[in-house]
Amino acid sequence: MGQLWEFLSFAEPNIRYVTFGSILLCSSAAVVGSFIFLKKKALVGDAVAHSVLPGVCLGFILAGNKNPILLIAGAFVTGWLSLVTIDYISARSKIKEDTAIGLILSVFFGIGILLLTYIQHSGNAAQSGLDHFLFGKAAAMVSDDVNIFGGMAFVLIIAVALLFKEFTLISFDVDFAKTIGFPVKGLELVLTTLTVFAIVAGIQAIGVVLMAAILITPAAAARFWTNNLRKMIFLAAAFGGFSGLAGAYISYIAPAMPTGPWIVMVISVIAFFSFFFAPQKGIVMKLISRRAMAHQIQEENVLKLLFQLGQEDKNYFQQRSVGDIQARRPFNTKLLLSALERLKKQGFLEKGDDRWQFTQAGQKKGARMVKLHRLWEVYLTRYLRIAPDHVHEDAETIEHIITPDLEAKLEKLLEYPVKDPHESDIPYL
């Protein structure tokens, strides 16, 4: 805790730099990455990320030290070269795009590792820390790095904000963009350049190996929470920024640890959480609402049945055993018992020595269910001209989803019928 507090208080200027830089880098990567995600180009992003490594090494060999400008220039050149090569191969040969991507990724990354090993054995003292470009080390950023990389990240966000409308259009419908005369090639070029920039800006904090994760994962996670593109991008930026913060913290408490994997861990946890728990789209939420619906159906079926039994015996408040109920409709005993208990808790039933009986509210609700069922049967026979012996099944499901609003409309439309197609009474209250 003490450490966390010390970290968050930014007492040391270096912490301030590193933290601020990481947040900016990760959120700008997430913003640009949102469009790569929407264009379904995640693999290309990964290939470019790996392909900047030989450029970084060449930049170092040329400069003889870690001059950020030369490293960036080198990364930029090989990153671009990889993209051009992928395009060329998939357009001009029988090799499909995914194969071309895999090919370029491994070739460029292989050359990068080769150069890196060469530099490490060259005895140049300035090379220490160059291997951080593989897995990232946020804490290795000095204030100059933060100024340059952070500045790039800032420019990226501004550029995306300016070209938001254009990027959206080319992600959704390229052909349409071409027909209205938008400079689609130019826009794609700008977007690709921004992507390469985002990757280059992030290599020191995240490393080339895991860079693609920070481009794509925040957008993928954010997509679960919203259907609105603006909101999605803001969320992606927030998710990215938060994982950047976490990476900086790890770098602070465990200086020997690479930060990239931690940043990716955090963003992956966010993504998993979104996958399971996001409202509407999350799997768990879907399961929960499905279960709630199943419960509601069971409860309403029990109430309906008790009402029908009461109607037959002309006594709605008679006590009935589980056996009495099952004699009429073969409910699963366990499900029936739990439904009965829930109904008691909700105040629709009362229980006396293992027998169950309606409360006033329960009898009313039971009547409503029977009414809805029979009204729907009338509707089906009258308006959809379905034979009376075919309407029961359908009414069994529809009765559970009719809202009071629809109920009123249905009653009015059918003019309050008194009998259903099977000549049973329709109960009104």
Added chain:
Amino acid sequence: MIQQVEDPAVEVHDLTVTYHKKPVLWDIDLTLPRGAIIGIIGPNGAGKSTLIKSMMNLIPHSSGYVRIFDSNIDEVRPQVSYVPQKESVDWDFPASVMDVVLMGRYARLGLFKRPRKADREVALDCLKKVGMEAYKSRQIAQLSGGQQQRVFLARALAQEAEIYFMDEPFAGVDAATEKAIIGLLREMSEKGKTVVVIHHDIQSALEYFNWIVLLNMRLVASGPTQETLIPSLLEETYGGKLTLLAEVGNLMHKKEFTGRDKR
């Protein structure tokens, strides 16, 4: 039966289009009259989509040229509107109906500018015309196929163009919607706009269009509906007589034949 017109809306001159060296359109040469509702008809794979895409220069030409309103397409883009086949985009994209229709205003807005209030009003108006104003805030992922089609139509209307190219606007829409759409097209044609529509149903084509293009890899006919939609020409379009042409095409693909290409 290939009839040429004076002062055409579209002029296609000796156009050949290839995919990976394999020609899918051979020497198309036609002119389309202004202010008409034009139907392009032919079997699956006949190259109908390819033809309108190459009219808009979305696909490179191997030889020949296209002129629209007697100009290069790039000079008249703001007057040209395109309704792609609705399968051509990902409807899971995070956008609302309004967002998509507003894209129709982008050509007028140009780069960097955001849609203004006036653009929203035009977009809403176009949504009304296709009967979709109640859905303006709906996510496009939650639309039915016919509703998606109508959204694309509204986007095209929002362009306020002079010529409209529509790739199967009636695919997957119900009879009532089809009637409403054709009513809209007629209204547009009365205002002098030219509408080019890819269509599959010959029965309704008789009634909908005043000019017909019959296509099956090559141009079979182009002319007024009464003179083109006749059994002999339809037989020629649909009667699979073109196996030879297809075979030569395949051969050119295999042998990487480059004779036709400009480069």
